Amino acid sequence: MATMATATSSYDRMKEVKEFDESKIGVKGLSDSGITSIPRFFIHPPETLSDLKSSSTFTNIPIIDLAEVSSSALRPKIIQQAKDAARTWGFFQVINHGVPLSVLDETINAIKAFHDQPHEVKAKFYKREEGQGVMYASNNDLYRAKAAAWHDSLQAWMGVRKAKVEDIPEICRKEVVAWDKSATEVAETVMELLSEGLGLEAGKFKELTFSDQRAFVGHCYPYCPQPELTVGITPHSDPGVVTVLLRNHVPGLQVKHGEEWVDVKPVPGGLIVNVGDFLQIISNGEYQSVQHRVLANSCKEARISIVIFYNLNKWKGDGYYGPLPELLSPEKPAIYRNFTMQEFHDNFYSKAIDNKSLIQKLEIQN
Numbered sequence: 001m002a003t004m005a006t007a008t009s010s011y012d013r014m015k016e017v018k019e020f021d022e023s024k025i026g027v028k029g030l031s032d033s034g035i036t037s038i039p040r041f042f043i044h045p046p047e048t049l050s051d052l053k054s055s056s057t058f059t060n061i062p063i064i065d066l067a068e069v070s071s072s073a074l075r076p077k078i079i080q081q082a083k084d085a086a087r088t089w090g091f092f093q094v095i096n097h098g099v100p101l102s103v104l105d106e107t108i109n110a111i112k113a114f115h116d117q118p119h120e121v122k123a124k125f126y127k128r129e130e131g132q133g134v135m136y137a138s139n140n141d142l143y144r145a146k147a148a149a150w151h152d153s154l155q156a157w158m159g160v161r162k163a164k165v166e167d168i169p170e171i172c173r174k175e176v177v178a179w180d181k182s183a184t185e186v187a188e189t190v191m192e193l194l195s196e197g198l199g200l201e202a203g204k205f206k207e208l209t210f211s212d213q214r215a216f217v218g219h220c221y222p223y224c225p226q227p228e229l230t231v232g233i234t235p236h237s238d239p240g241v242v243t244v245l246l247r248n249h250v251p252g253l254q255v256k257h258g259e260e261w262v263d264v265k266p267v268p269g270g271l272i273v274n275v276g277d278f279l280q281i282i283s284n285g286e287y288q289s290v291q292h293r294v295l296a297n298s299c300k301e302a303r304i305s306i307v308i309f310y311n312l313n314k315w316k317g318d319g320y321y322g323p324l325p326e327l328l329s330p331e332k333p334a335i336y337r338n339f340t341m342q343e344f345h346d347n348f349y350s351k352a353i354d355n356k357s358l359i360q361k362l363e364i365q366n
């Protein structure tokens with residue numbers, strides 16, 4: 001026992017985290033080196049690990065076919081489907097969204113090519129500078145999280161605080177810029193449906209600048225030799241308005257539905273869309289920002305996912321955000337209080353990507 005205690009107390013977690021970060025090797029580098037056991041700072045606590053498994057149900061998140069979105073006869077049905085999905089699942093897949101399959105493949109291949117480069121090439125891009133420009137690192141919240149997760153990410157800000165195009169690694173530059181444009185068109189179509197689903201004008205969210213502040217993130221989840229001891233991404237909800245996600249065929253994404261973690265089964269050519277915390281708040285709780293996670297990848301092939309987070313720029317002169325006044329009535333009073341962007345950012349950057357604490361903080365107690 002005495003030796004165990006000594007071994008435990010001599011483990012300097014922060015030192016190991018720092019060494020890993022400064023090596024700039026990423027989890028892709030660890031995986032490629034052929035390690036058979038993962039460093040200790042990736043190991044999650046038993047309460048997280050005991051719950052990690054593929055889902056037992058065959059349900060899938062709703063699929064919404066956008067082919068007839070411009071048909072006045074069929075649009076009301078599609079609005080209803082989007083509304084139902086955003087209320088009950090907070091997640092759905094869209095098909096026939098207008099982006100050619102070849103563009104989806106090119107985008108995935110370009111991000112895969114970035115992560116597949118030799119360590120020395122990628123190390124030049126490795127840095128931690130959140131909230132602006134281009135950043136490549138392993139675990140954006142490495143120093144805030146209690147346990148690290150098995151993924152590396154390339155991030156580029158788009159929209160108002162846009163990264164310089166020449167700062168985006170050349171190997172995927174053209175594809176990142178093109179994907180930002182295509183995904184944003186899909187996001188606009190979906191947000192029009194969700195706006196109409198709330199009884200608002202189709203263009204309401206666009207007017208509120210929902211897509212003016214975007215973060216492009218190209219994740220790589222390499223093979224993990226001990227997937228039962230860590231996660232690909234810790235359970236969390238996305239902070240922004242809405243997220244559009246493109247991924248390759250390697251599984252791993254799960255969505256919390258009721259008490260169950262449900263595997264998201266990719267539909268060929270489909271894009272995953274999910275509601276973020278900001279949308280839950282501005283819709284006054286009508287749409288749900290739902291917890292999701294990625295299991296550590298047990299396949300030899302890397303899982304690639306490309307996410308664009310859509311955030312508001314600014315909508316009101318007074319700098320406050322909150323439930324949209326048009327949605328409130330004596331029967332439906334505000335369930336969240338107003339907040340500032342500073343509060344939103346402070347909350348995000350003060351913690352690991354984990355829980356819904358902002359939403360909880362803003363809830364009005366009756």
Ligand code: OGA
Nearest residue numbers: 219233238253294305307
């Ligand atoms: C995220 C996220 C899921 C995925 O980046 O917020 O949930 O499949 N990613 O990579």
Ligand code: NI
Nearest residue numbers: 236237238292
């Ligand atoms: Ni997420």
